[in-house]
Amino acid sequence: KDNVSYKSFSDVESGAYYGKAVAWAKAAGVVNGYGDGTFKPEQDVTRQEFAKMLANYAQKYGTYQAGDASSLANYADGSAVDSWATDSVAWAVKQGYMGKDTDTLAPANSIIRAEAAAMVARYIG
Numbered sequence: 504k505d506n507v508s509y510k511s512f513s514d515v516e517s518g519a520y521y522g523k524a525v526a527w528a529k530a531a532g533v534v535n536g537y538g539d540g541t542f543k544p545e546q547d548v549t550r551q552e553f554a555k556m557l558a559n560y561a562q563k564y565g566t567y568q569a570g571d572a573s574s575l576a577n578y579a580d581g582s583a584v585d586s587w588a589t590d591s592v593a594w595a596v597k598q599g600y601m602g603k604d605t606d607t608l609a610p611a612n613s614i615i616r617a618e619a620a621a622m623v624a625r626y627i628g
Contacts, residue, residue, distance in 0.1 A: 512542035519544070533559045547613035551588035554601055554610075557626060558591035565626075570597035578602060584610045600625045 509526035510517050519525075525542060528534040533556050536542045548556075561567040570593030575581030584592045592610060595601035600622045602608050 512536050512540060514541040515544055528556075531560075532563055535559075548619075549611050550601070550608065550614045550618065551584055551592050551610035553614045553619055553622065554595040555588050555591040557600065557622060558594050561594075561626070567594065568597075570594035575608070578606055578608045580607050580609065584608065595622065598626070 509522040511522070511526040511529045515522060515525050521544060525534070525544070529536070529542075534542065558567065569590055572589050572593045574593050574596050575584055575589070578596075588610065592601065592608065596608070603625075
């Protein structure tokens with residue numbers, strides 16, 4: 504068992520089973536947490552938050568070409584994407600990682616594992 508403690512956000516216990524992963528993601532710039540210095544590890548992740556994390560990863564470790572926010576207009580709820588996530592969701596839509604075969608993005612809905620897995624699989628190719 505790994506008894507090492509990892510420090511990342513004020514609300515992430517240093518020895519939590521996810522502590523190492525969150526510490527890596529923060530150090531890598533994949534996650535930035537909330538303005539108050541928290542990560543909210545027990546809170547559901549929204550679809551737009553996951554798009555932001557995937558875009559952050561792509562910017563650091565892959566290839567990233569910004570999406571055009573106008574591509575969100577093709578979705579009935581495209582205007583519901585929060586301003587901080589617009590570039591990331593537009594990128595995910597442009598690349599075909601999000602919004603495939605649907606006319607809604609549901610950006611504020613909690614992402615389920617299957618949706619997250621599909622986005623990652625599409626990203627990996």
